[in-house]
Amino acid sequence: MTENLLTITGLSAVSDREGGMPVLRDVGLTLKNGGVRGLVGESGAGKSTIAKAILGILPRTVRVTGGWINFKGRDLLSMKPPELRSIMGSEIALIPQDPQTALNPARRIGAQLADGLKLKRGMSARTAEAYALQLLADVQIRDPDRVMKSFPHQLSGGMRQRVLIAAAFAVEPELVIADEPTTALDVTVQKEILRLIRHMQEARGTGVLFVTHDLGIVAQICDSVTLLYAGKVIEEGPVRNVLENPKHAYTKALIAAGPRYDRPDAGLEPVPEAVFRELRQEIGIS
Ligand SMILES: Nc1ncnc2c1ncn2[C@@H]1O[C@H](COP(=O)(O)OP(=O)(O)OP(=O)(O)O)[C@@H](O)[C@H]1O
Numbered sequence: 001m002t003e004n005l006l007t008i009t010g011l012s013a014v015s016d017r018e019g020g021m022p023v024l025r026d027v028g029l030t031l032k033n034g035g036v037r038g039l040v041g042e043s044g045a046g047k048s049t050i051a052k053a054i055l056g057i058l059p060r061t062v063r064v065t066g067g068w069i070n071f072k073g074r075d076l077l078s079m080k081p082p083e084l085r086s087i088m089g090s091e092i093a094l095i096p097q098d099p100q101t102a103l104n105p106a107r108r109i110g111a112q113l114a115d116g117l118k119l120k121r122g123m124s125a126r127t128a129e130a131y132a133l134q135l136l137a138d139v140q141i142r143d144p145d146r147v148m149k150s151f152p153h154q155l156s157g158g159m160r161q162r163v164l165i166a167a168a169f170a171v172e173p174e175l176v177i178a179d180e181p182t183t184a185l186d187v188t189v190q191k192e193i194l195r196l197i198r199h200m201q202e203a204r205g206t207g208v209l210f211v212t213h214d215l216g217i218v219a220q221i222c223d224s225v226t227l228l229y230a231g232k233v234i235e236e237g238p239v240r241n242v243l244e245n246p247k248h249a250y251t252k253a254l255i256a257a258g259p260r261y262d263r264p265d266a267g268l269e270p271v272p273e274a275v276f277r278e279l280r281q282e283i284g285i286s
Helices: 047-055 081-089 109-123 125-138 146-150 159-170 187-204 214-221 241-242 251-259 275-281
Strands: 004-015 021-032 036-040 060-069 092-094 175-179 207-212 224-228 232-236
Touching: 004 047, 004 207, 021 036, 021 060, 021 207, 021 224, 021 232, 036 214, 047 060, 047 092, 047 125, 047 175, 047 207, 060 207, 081 146, 092 159, 092 224, 109 125, 109 146, 125 146, 125 159, 159 187, 175 187, 187 214, 207 214, 214 241, 214 251, 224 241, 224 251, 232 241, 232 251
Parallel strands: 036 207, 036 224, 092 175, 175 207
Antiparallel strands: 004 021, 004 060, 224 232
16 A cells, blocks of 8 residues: 555635635645655745645744645644654755755855754764765765865855755655755756756655646656646646646646746747636636
8 A cells, every 4th residue: 555645635725914815725635655746836826835834834924724734644734833843854854945045154064964964863963974975975966075164155056956955855854845946046957956856855765745837847857746726726646647638728728838837938828818717717716
């Protein structure tokens, strides 16, 4: 029997900042042990809200009004803060969007990696340092000794993202949430980073929830996908099925619009207004 690592059921939430407007509408999704699921949608679709709900970092202005987030048989939404803190950063880790701001500018890379290992895996300073060096080699950093001693500003964006990938996998999590981890990078580096995440998760059997705007990225790295619009799941399934045989008119239009459908300057077919009209009618929004 393949157990799901993560099962979200009937997750609903409203935004108090937007007058109580629903931001998640009865969302369900599953992630298999060792699977990679893409969470796709345009800006405002609710991707980050789902990621934050899993990580227990929803802003006060977003209220969950129903549902469950079952991680390894336990509901994260009903856990007490100390229990959540013990899971976050150890069983569940985050690869953040912006490598620029996610690292402490005043501390050397080696020290930052070692901090996590000492705190979350109880390693001694010496062991943590040796392990950090190994991790940098694992994320294919060629001169790990130099990088250990570097400050973040001395590294390129791609290198900083490799360091953050190392930090996320360092704690040997079962679930990694990757929040648009390649948005800030150019296309060639983006490809390398995607390959690296795939390599790290495959080697360790880690489940990954991959938040992105980009169906092209989904095709490269994910094995299943959930497409959201206005907080509602529009289509989901194995990537191949969804991309090669989309059922919903919105999914078809997105595929026709090209990999970066959210960028009108990408030059391909924009999603026709009629598709949005039907979609909004279906969801019951004006
Ligand atoms: N801090 C907040 N307080 C209240 N509502 C919020 C907050 N952050 C986001 N929202 C609302 O929640 C909805 C979903 O936003 P969310 O950030 O989850 O979308 P997203 O798909 O991640 O978009 P993006 O790709 O731009 O990050 C939006 O309507 C947004 O206005």
